[in-house]
Amino acid sequence: MTAPTPTELQDEFDALIAADQRIEPRDWMPEAYRKTLIRQISQHAHSEIIGMQPEGNWITRAPSLARKAILMAKVQDEAGHGLYLYSAAQTLGITRDEMTRQLIEGRAKYSSIFNYPTPTWADMGAIGWLVDGAAICNQVPLCRASYGPYGRAMVRICKEESFHQRQGFEILLTLMRGTEAQRAMAQESVDRWYWPSLMMFGPPDDQSPNSAQSTAWKIKRFSNDELRQRFIGMLVPQAEVLGVTLPDPELRWDEKEERWHTSEIDWTEFHEVIAGRGPMNAVRIQNRRDAHEQGAWVREAAAAYAAKKSAVTTEAAA
Ligand code: FAQ
Numbered sequence: 377m378t379a380p381t382p383t384e385l386q387d388e389f390d391a392l393i394a395a396d397q398r399i400e401p402r403d404w405m406p407e408a409y410r411k412t413l414i415r416q417i418s419q420h421a422h423s424e425i426i427g428m429q430p431e432g433n434w435i436t437r438a439p440s441l442a443r444k445a446i447l448m449a450k451v452q453d454e455a456g457h458g459l460y461l462y463s464a465a466q467t468l469g470i471t472r473d474e475m476t477r478q479l480i481e482g483r484a485k486y487s488s489i490f491n492y493p494t495p496t497w498a499d500m501g502a503i504g505w506l507v508d509g510a511a512i513c514n515q516v517p518l519c520r521a522s523y524g525p526y527g528r529a530m531v532r533i534c535k536e537e538s539f540h541q542r543q544g545f546e547i548l549l550t551l552m553r554g555t556e557a558q559r560a561m562a563q564e565s566v567d568r569w570y571w572p573s574l575m576m577f578g579p580p581d582d583q584s585p586n587s588a589q590s591t592a593w594k595i596k597r598f599s600n601d602e603l604r605q606r607f608i609g610m611l612v613p614q615a616e617v618l619g620v621t622l623p624d625p626e627l628r629w630d631e632k633e634e635r636w637h638t639s640e641i642d643w644t645e646f647h648e649v650i651a652g653r654g655p656m657n658a659v660r661i662q663n664r665r666d667a668h669e670q671g672a673w674v675r676e677a678a679a680a681y682a683a684k685k686s687a688v689t690t691e692a693a694a
Contacts, residue, residue, distance in 0.1 A: 386406065389403070389409075393522055393594055396522075398522060400524045400525075401467040401468070401524075408589070410468050410469065412589065412595065413465070413468055413526065414465055417465040417526055418484060419484065419486055421461035421465060422458075422479045423490065424457040424458035425664070426486045426487075426660050427454050427489075427507075428454045429490065430490055430492070430493070430494045431451050431503060433494050434499070434500050435448055437497070438497075446543055456536075460529040461526075461533075464525040479661075480664055480665045482661055487576055488649040489507055489510075489576050490656075491649050492654065492655055496565055498548065498561040498565035499568075501546075501547030501565065502548065504540050504542075505541060505544040505547075505566075506566070506570060506611075508537050509573070509610065511537050511576070512537045514577060516534050518597075519531050521597075522595060526595075548562050548620065549617075549618055559619075562618075563620055566620045566622070566623070571623070571641065574608075579600065584600050587600065605635055626638055626639040
């Protein structure tokens with residue numbers, strides 16, 4: 377039997393994508409598809425890991441034992457999401473070490489949203505409601521991404537994200553049913569997180585260089601603006617239940633265009649943050665670098681243990 381030609385391999389890949397079948401790690405894939413997936417999945421993994429910091433900031437100061445336990449579980453979930461995603465990226469031929477190096481050397485992107493500070497307890501509510509809410513809108517369609525290991529990782533992640541979103545909503549609801557000062561704290565936090573949460577979906581469609589190809593490969597199923605619109609549609613009735621105001625005086629449903637009309641998003645701020653000049657970028661990367669250095673002994677001990685165990689197994693099998 378002769379080996380398939382490059383054209384045959386490409387045709388087979390195209391046919392799988394056209395038939396909505398999954399591409400698996402051992403399948404042939406175009407180099408650009410592999411690179412795009414490594415880019416998106418590693419950025420996503422880094423976001424989950426860096427995303428532990430804004431909420432980690434409140435674990436020691438949560439207002440009750442129950443709130444502390446819930447927050448700890450949520451932050452641990454984010455670590456788990458990072459691990460599934462690093463594992464999915466590894467199936468594409470990049471090592472975890474290389475991805476970590478890219479992150480701590482400031483060469484990798486991660487979501488803009490995690491470069492904002494969390495000065496108040498209400499921020500734990502706003503992150504759950506808005507940040508996890510945006511993550512769900514963006515990530516549910518990724519459960520159907522054409523690359524098998526990514527889509528499968530996303531199924532479990534999305535289940536956990538929807539619990540996260542509800543716990544954030546519940547924190548805000550409790551504050552909104554509380555004292556005047558608590559209501560003000562909740563509103564002030566929503567005012568700070570609303571616009572950055574809209575930026576999570578990425579630049580507008582006409583300025584999104586990766587969208588066309590990622591959509592053709594069925595990695596992305598909806599455009600950045602479509603998902604942003606869907607997110608706003610989800611928030612409006614929930615904001616009413618909470619009794620908070622979304623901080624956009626222009627926000628209204630445009631019957632004629634059948635879309636939400638909004639004020640202009642501050643894309644200069646978005647570009648500044650993803651270029652590393654957001655309010656907390658330097659702190660986030662420094663903390664990650666310190667944790668990596670301080671954890672070196674754990675990695676060494678784990679590697680030594682694994683080597684010892686494998687030597688014992690080899691000896692027993694001989
Ligand atoms: N931040 O051409 P596009 C979470 C970059 S949720 C930073 O439109 P694409 C859960 C983009 O990478 C957050 N960079 O790109 C959680 C590209 O740069 P590149 C993570 C951004 O890939 C909750 C350039 O701009 N979620 O972690 C952002 O087609 C609470 C041009 O953009 C995901 O990663 C941004 N917001 O679409 C954890 C979801 N937006 O790479 C803890 C998976 C764009 O060419 C606590 N990712 N850029 O140098 C995606 O769905 C896509 O990658 C998009 C961007 C939609 C983010």
